[in-house]
Amino acid sequence: MRTRGPLSLLVPAAFGVALLAVPLVAVLVKAPWRSLLDLVTSPASRAALRLSLECSAGALALSLVLGVPLAWVLARLEFPGKAALRALVLVPLVLPPVVGGVALLLAFGRHGLLPLHIAFTTRAAILAEGFVALPFLVLSVEGALLAMDREYEEVAATLGSGPFATFRRVTMPLVAPALAAGSALAWARALGEFGATVTFAGSLPGVTQTLPTEIYQQLQNDPDAAVALAVVLLVVSVLVLFVLRGRWRIAR
Numbered sequence: 001m002r003t004r005g006p007l008s009l010l011v012p013a014a015f016g017v018a019l020l021a022v023p024l025v026a027v028l029v030k031a032p033w034r035s036l037l038d039l040v041t042s043p044a045s046r047a048a049l050r051l052s053l054e055c056s057a058g059a060l061a062l063s064l065v066l067g068v069p070l071a072w073v074l075a076r077l078e079f080p081g082k083a084a085l086r087a088l089v090l091v092p093l094v095l096p097p098v099v100g101g102v103a104l105l106l107a108f109g110r111h112g113l114l115p116l117h118i119a120f121t122t123r124a125a126i127l128a129e130g131f132v133a134l135p136f137l138v139l140s141v142e143g144a145l146l147a148m149d150r151e152y153e154e155v156a157a158t159l160g161s162g163p164f165a166t167f168r169r170v171t172m173p174l175v176a177p178a179l180a181a182g183s184a185l186a187w188a189r190a191l192g193e194f195g196a197t198v199t200f201a202g203s204l205p206g207v208t209q210t211l212p213t214e215i216y217q218q219l220q221n222d223p224d225a226a227v228a229l230a231v232v233l234l235v236v237s238v239l240v241l242f243v244l245r246g247r248w249r250i251a252r
Contacts, residue, residue, distance in 0.1 A: 024234065031231045032224040039228035047206050048214035049232070052191055055122065055210055059129035059190035060183060066130075067137040067186075068179070072167070074138070075145035089139070092132050100131055101199025109200075124201035125208045129190035136189055140182025144175035181244050188240040192233055 032039065039045065074086055092100060104127065108116040118124045152174065156166040172179070194212035201208040203217065211229055218226040 027227065027230050027234055031227050035224065036228050036231065039225045040232055042225070044205065044214065044218075045225065045229060048209055048211045048229075051122070051125075051206065051209065052211040055125045055129055055197075056187050056190040058126035059133050059193075060187045062126065062130035063134045063137045063186045063190075064183065067134050067182075068141055070134075071138045071141035071145060072171075075142045089135050093135050097132060097193065097195025098199050101128060101196035104128055104131060104196065104200040119200060120202040120204065120208060122201075122207055125197050125210060128196040128200045129193045132193050132196055133186035133190040136185040137179075137182035140178045140185065141175055144178030145171070148174050184240050184244055188237055191236065 040049075070089070074082065074089070095103075104124075105112065105119060107113050108124075108127070109119045110117060118127065148171075152170050153166050156170045157163075161169070192212055193210075194216065197208065197210060198213050198216075203209045203213040209217075211233060215226045215229045215233075218229065
């Protein structure tokens with residue numbers, strides 16, 4: 001029998017839908033469709049889009065290299081401080097992006113704790129995007145590792161497969177869907193990152209001026225160009241969610 005809840009909840013639920021939907025619809029309604037192609041293919045827009053793709057790809061690679069092992073540690077090992085480590089992974093999800101940028105600057109800037117001398121460079125943009133994207137991949141893969149049947153790994157071990165060979169040939173194929181979903185979410189998050197990037201890497205044309213920073217600048221100089229670029233990011237976000245088709249829930 002279907003459970004019926006209080007109908008009074010429909011009113012705030014409808015306002016919630018409106019809060020989420022109306023701003024997105026406004027972007028589409030106000031978009032300069034007639035000149036959209038010219039605006040998104042201008043030299044400045046193409047440079048920002050190219051840099052965004054490069055940086056988000058670099059951030060995804062960084063997330064894969066660091067995130068998969070970190071997810072395995074959280075899912076398979078028991079050690080003191082594990083709860084604190086998981087909380088640390090979650091921090092970038094709730095931390096204001098600009099605070100993340102300040103933290104990166106204080107950690108890896110010229111006068112930081114570990115001066116890497118990369119602030120306000122393309123590598124800084126990649127690192128900033130990787131900082132905010134990494135948790136999405138870690139949580140997706142960790143969830144899949146916790147949910148998978150470990151019997152397959154045990155069988156592989158009894159057949160003489162070593163730990164790393166089992167991880168590569170058995171574990172990774174089994175969590176591949178979650179890895180793909182986490183990678184898509186991490187890439188999309190990196191592509192849209194603004195606060196941490198502009199704080200740690202700045203907004204130098206051709207160097208660190210990614211698509212979100214270009215949108216912010218154009219909003220002051222050419223609002224139509226800003227809206228056109230916003231449409232591009234909106235479409236990318238919708239496409240990512242469409243491709244995942246609900247598999248994003250594993251990252252919760």
